[in-house]
Amino acid sequence: MVYSMSQKEEFEVVNRVDPAFKRAVSGMHGAEKISLCFQCGTCTAGCPISRFNDFYNPRRIARMIQLGLKDRLLSNDALWLCTTCYTCIDNCPQGVEMAYIIRALRNITVEERKVMPTIYKQMLSNILKTGYVYVISELRIKRRIQHGLPPLPKSDSKQIAKLFDATHISDILERAETFDRVD
Amino acid sequence: MAEYLIFLGCVIPYRLQSYEISARRILEAFDVKLVEMPSFNCCGYPVDPIDHELASLLAARNLCLAEDLEMDILTLCNGCFSMLNKTNRMLKEDRGYREKINKALGKIGMEFKGSIEVKHLVHVLIEDIGLEEIKKAIKRPLKNIQVAQHSGCHLIRPAKYASRGGNGGMEMLKELIRATGAECLEYEDEDECCGNPIIGVNEEIPLQLAREKLKHVRAVGAQALITVCPFCHIMYDLNQSRIERKFGLKLEIPVLHYPQLLGLAMGLQPDELALNELRVRPDELLKRIIG
Numbered sequence: 001m002v003y004s005m006s007q008k009e010e011f012e013v014v015n016r017v018d019p020a021f022k023r024a025v026s027g028m029h030g031a032e033k034i035s036l037c038f039q040c041g042t043c044t045a046g047c048p049i050s051r052f053n054d055f056y057n058p059r060r061i062a063r064m065i066q067l068g069l070k071d072r073l074l075s076n077d078a079l080w081l082c083t084t085c086y087t088c089i090d091n092c093p094q095g096v097e098m099a100y101i102i103r104a105l106r107n108i109t110v111e112e113r114k115v116m117p118t119i120y121k122q123m124l125s126n127i128l129k130t131g132y133v134y135v136i137s138e139l140r141i142k143r144r145i146q147h148g149l150p151p152l153p154k155s156d157s158k159q160i161a162k163l164f165d166a167t168h169i170s171d172i173l174e175r176a177e178t179f180d181r182v183d
Numbered sequence: 184m185a186e187y188l189i190f191l192g193c194v195i196p197y198r199l200q201s202y203e204i205s206a207r208r209i210l211e212a213f214d215v216k217l218v219e220m221p222s223f224n225c226c227g228y229p230v231d232p233i234d235h236e237l238a239s240l241l242a243a244r245n246l247c248l249a250e251d252l253e254m255d256i257l258t259l260c261n262g263c264f265s266m267l268n269k270t271n272r273m274l275k276e277d278r279g280y281r282e283k284i285n286k287a288l289g290k291i292g293m294e295f296k297g298s299i300e301v302k303h304l305v306h307v308l309i310e311d312i313g314l315e316e317i318k319k320a321i322k323r324p325l326k327n328i329q330v331a332q333h334s335g336c337h338l339i340r341p342a343k344y345a346s347r348g349g350n351g352g353m354e355m356l357k358e359l360i361r362a363t364g365a366e367c368l369e370y371e372d373e374d375e376c377c378g379n380p381i382i383g384v385n386e387e388i389p390l391q392l393a394r395e396k397l398k399h400v401r402a403v404g405a406q407a408l409i410t411v412c413p414f415c416h417i418m419y420d421l422n423q424s425r426i427e428r429k430f431g432l433k434l435e436i437p438v439l440h441y442p443q444l445l446g447l448a449m450g451l452q453p454d455e456l457a458l459n460e461l462r463v464r465p466d467e468l469l470k471r472i473i474g
Binding site for chain 1: 191193194196197200203204207219220221222223224225229230231232233234235236237240241244280287290291336337340341342343374375376378379380381383384385387388389391392457
């Protein structure tokens with residue numbers, strides 16, 4: 001089938017493309033090699049998640065970055081399904097570190113769209129308060145003593161707060177919208 | 184013998200004291216001295232998806248605390264190992280990134296120098312204690328015991344950061360299991376992820392992945408699954424009854440922390456190794472080992 005677009009459709013497609021996006025991504029730490037992806041699909045073949053979700057296909061995500069399909073990428077919650085198993089990194093014949101590229105996309109989404117999964121907002125707030133990802137209950141701490149385990153080291157919340165301020169995530173964290181689930 | 188700064192992380196003190204209790208018991212028996220962290224913050228792993236730079240800073244703060252004490256770090260958790268080790272290696276190798284991170288660390292009066300190493304319990308057992316010493320300490324060889332291993336992603340990947348010298352991959356845990364006298368069975372998709380890191384946004388996929396893993400382990404007739412990571416352990420032990428209910432199966436596979444298996448082989452008692460804290464009762468296995 002020959003597919004031809006109307007002028008209006010063509011205009012819309014071009015409008016949705018951000019040619020600078022590839023450079024923005026490759027400027028992120030760990031995502032430098034995105035241009036080297038030649039679409040062999042080895043990443044997707046070894047990915048434990050791809051078979052559960054149509055969007056979550058690392059090969060396709062790499063191509064979408066190269067093409068500049070920024071809005072379509074950043075508006076899809078499936079980006080949060082990467083388990084960071086790093087199989088894609090070890091298998092890539094081009095040395096493209098896909099798991100870090102997914103991380104870069106998540107970081108950009110948080111920064112530009114001010115949105116993140118609820119669980120991350122909770123975890124970051126806890127770290128800021130206690131140094132730990134969880135608020136560890138008194139009962140747990142008491143049980144440590146019963147087991148003869150040493151006391152837990154304490155956090156330095158002033159220092160942690162300064163590190164949060166250093167990357168300006170504190171402002172985003174307060175305002176960020178959240179979502180609970182990715183289906 | 185060796186001396187380490189022990190980095191517990193968050194998940195172990197919050198949910199899995201059995202791993203800490205058994206690991207400390209074993210390390211004590213081999214005269215590995217553990218020093219507690221003088222101050223603490225999360226390794227940074229859960230922050231990485233939100234803000235990579237902040238995650239690196241949180242990891243680097245822990246590394247700087249260890250540098251001040253001139254001590255290497257020992258972790259029990261794969262997630263902490265991966266985050267701290269990767270950050271340590273990256274900051275040592277990538278001058279540009281180190282300068283960026285050090286600029287921010289300056290705000291809390293710290294500087295990353297690159298003078299320490301980060302090891303997982305598995306590395307300490309293999310590199311510092313050694314398989315020969317471990318074999319010498321076995322008082323109750325686990326003959327006729329067949330188990331399977333799950334090393335977990337963050338101990339073995341990315342290979343660039345995870346491997347240490349000649350050591351790397353799943354072979355480390357396999358050798359440690361064989362040192363107890365037990366047989367380590369191979370099974371399908373041994374290096375597949377447990378799925379735990381995404382359970383906060385999607386339960387379906389991790390439970391499905393864990394179900395497949397446990398079925399593969401059961402298919403080869405393993406009497407237990409051996410882990411060295413709290414995240415993986417939670418998926419297979421804590422969530423096993425949920426998986427059984429959800430998919431209508433009977434699995435009944437005990438999931439032991441490696442130091443529990445080793446401790447049993449060294450003649451320690453089950454209560455010294457907190458075996459009673461496991462959700463899937465290892466009664467059958469204990470009967471075979473202790474009688």
